[in-house]
Amino acid sequence: xxxxxxxxxxxxxxxxxxxxxxxxxxxxxxxxxxxxxxxxxxxxxxxxxxxxxxxxxxxxxxxxxxxxxxxxxxxxxxxxxxxxxxxxxxxxxxxxxxxxxxxxxxxxxxxxxxxxxxxxxxxxxxxxxxxxxxxxxxxxxxxxxxxxxxxxxxxxxxxxxxxxxxxxxxxxxxxxxxxxxxxxxxxxxxxxxxxxxxxxxxxxxxxxxxxxxxxxxxxxxxxxxxxxxxxxxxxxxxxxxxxxxxxxxxxxxxxxxxxxxxxxxxxxxxxxxxxxxxxxxxxxxxxxxxxxxxxxxxxxxxxxxxxxxxxxxxxxxxxxxxxxxxxxxxxxxxxxxxxxxxxxxxxxxxxxxxxxxxxxxxxxxxxxxxxxxxxxxxxxxxxxxxxxxxxxxxxxxxxxxxxxxxxxx
Ligand SMILES: *[C@@H]1O[C@H](CO)[C@@H](O)[C@H](O)[C@H]1NC(C)=O
Ligand SMILES: *[C@@H]1O[C@H](CO)[C@@H](O)[C@H](O)[C@H]1NC(C)=O
Numbered sequence: 001x002x003x004x005x006x007x008x009x010x011x012x013x014x015x016x017x018x019x020x021x022x023x024x025x026x027x028x029x030x031x032x033x034x035x036x037x038x039x040x041x042x043x044x045x046x047x048x049x050x051x052x053x054x055x056x057x058x059x060x061x062x063x064x065x066x067x068x069x070x071x072x073x074x075x076x077x078x079x080x081x082x083x084x085x086x087x088x089x090x091x092x093x094x095x096x097x098x099x100x101x102x103x104x105x106x107x108x109x110x111x112x113x114x115x116x117x118x119x120x121x122x123x124x125x126x127x128x129x130x131x132x133x134x135x136x137x138x139x140x141x142x143x144x145x146x147x148x149x150x151x152x153x154x155x156x157x158x159x160x161x162x163x164x165x166x167x168x169x170x171x172x173x174x175x176x177x178x179x180x181x182x183x184x185x186x187x188x189x190x191x192x193x194x195x196x197x198x199x200x201x202x203x204x205x206x207x208x209x210x211x212x213x214x215x216x217x218x219x220x221x222x223x224x225x226x227x228x229x230x231x232x233x234x235x236x237x238x239x240x241x242x243x244x245x246x247x248x249x250x251x252x253x254x255x256x257x258x259x260x261x262x263x264x265x266x267x268x269x270x271x272x273x274x275x276x277x278x279x280x281x282x283x284x285x286x287x288x289x290x291x292x293x294x295x296x297x298x299x300x301x302x303x304x305x306x307x308x309x310x311x312x313x314x315x316x317x318x319x320x321x322x323x324x325x326x327x328x329x330x331x332x333x334x335x336x337x338x339x340x341x342x343x344x345x346x347x348x349x350x351x352x353x354x355x356x357x358x359x360x361x362x363x364x365x366x367x368x369x370x371x372x373x374x375x376x377x378x379x380x381x382x383x384x385x386x387x388x389x390x391x392x393x394x395x396x397x398x399x400x401x402x403x404x405x406x407x408x409x
Contacts, residue, residue, distance in 0.1 A: 036105050128377060154176065155181060186223060187223040202218075373388075
């Protein structure tokens with residue numbers, strides 16, 4: 001069971017993680033030049049701040065926090081792209097904060113991944129929109145078509161207009177004559193709408209200078225902007241649906257396995273309880289007498305109609321008597337032989353056991369040179385055993401009584 005669960009969760013997580021997330025790759029890192037006075041305190045504060053920020057990154061995909069005393073007071077701000085899920089954001093944050101740590105013991109630095117951003121310094125930079133450390137990153141391959149240029153010229157200003165009113169995030173797609181360009185813009189959430197607009201206008205100026213590069217990114221103090229001919233965003237709806245489907249499949253598999261196991265265990269326990277409550281008394285500890293079974297197999301099958309005819313429809317006048325197991329009638333077969341027909345009071349379920357018992361008695365009786373069984377008649381409703389009729393008191397005893405007990409006497 002546990003093994004199954006582990007396997008399923010492994011499969012579930014490998015579905016999510018086997019595809020390496022290209023948005024977690026490093027785009028740019030820059031470190032400040034000045035160094036701090038007390039490196040140990042600074043690093044300790046960094047750890048403290050990260051711990052404080054992580055749950056906020058999960059909740060808001062954005063966080064900032066500071067710790068320590070000037071001039072070594074540390075300020076950290078981090079932001080994920082809005083299309084990232086909370087889990088992706090925390091993954092990105094874990095990675096980016098490690099990359100930034102390599103800047104110390106300088107006063108700080110900035111790291112940009114395609115999915116998130118982090119910055120640290122020894123002053124409050126939180127509301128900076130632009131800075132002289134702003135850069136662009138352009139791909140080496142070019143897209144010289146006019147359509148491409150036209151799409152970009154049309155799309156980029158739309159991002160500057162759209163993002164400030166959409167929580168600082170814009171995801172656009174522009175097409176012209178079969179040429180498609182995807183764009184994404186993200187302002188840090190600490191900036192107000194005007195600051196966001198200013199930042200993105202600056203970022204657009206930067207990436208325009210990337211053209212005719214196929215891909216361009218603007219990495220500034222207050223925002224991130226990217227264009228690409230490839231679709232790179234994480235469709236949050238799709239990932240939610242995929243997650244839901246995977247969860248549903250796992251849920252169904254687990255349910256089926258648990259139910260199957262429960263039914264199997266239930267059946268097994270039920271059988272054990274049934275066996276304990278209904279021990280096969282006659283069979284227990286008793287060796288099966290194969291000679292008796294063999295005899296039973298050779299049993300002559302009488303037709304019900306034959307027995308009916310022989311006993312005159314089980315006429316009361318032909319009744320020899322009745323006992324614990326049934327009634328006995330005297331009858332005459334068409335060939336003149338006289339028979340005793342025993343009608344058994346047993347239902348179908350215990351029939352074989354009763355018949356075995358009877359056969360066992362007969363075989364023992366034969367040892368004493370008494371009674372001969374001729375055969376039987378078994379229908380759905382009634383069962384009969386047919387004996388040779390002997391006017392003998394011992395036989396009466398065997399036929400009418402609790403046979404096995406009487407025999408022992
Ligand atoms: C930041 O650190 C540098 C180098 O230690 C220092 O000169 C500067 O005054 C610090 N800035 C603040 C705001 O404390
Ligand atoms: C598509 O390209 C053709 C020439 O290749 C041009 O004539 C046409 O105007 C273009 N269509 C658009 C919508 O730009």
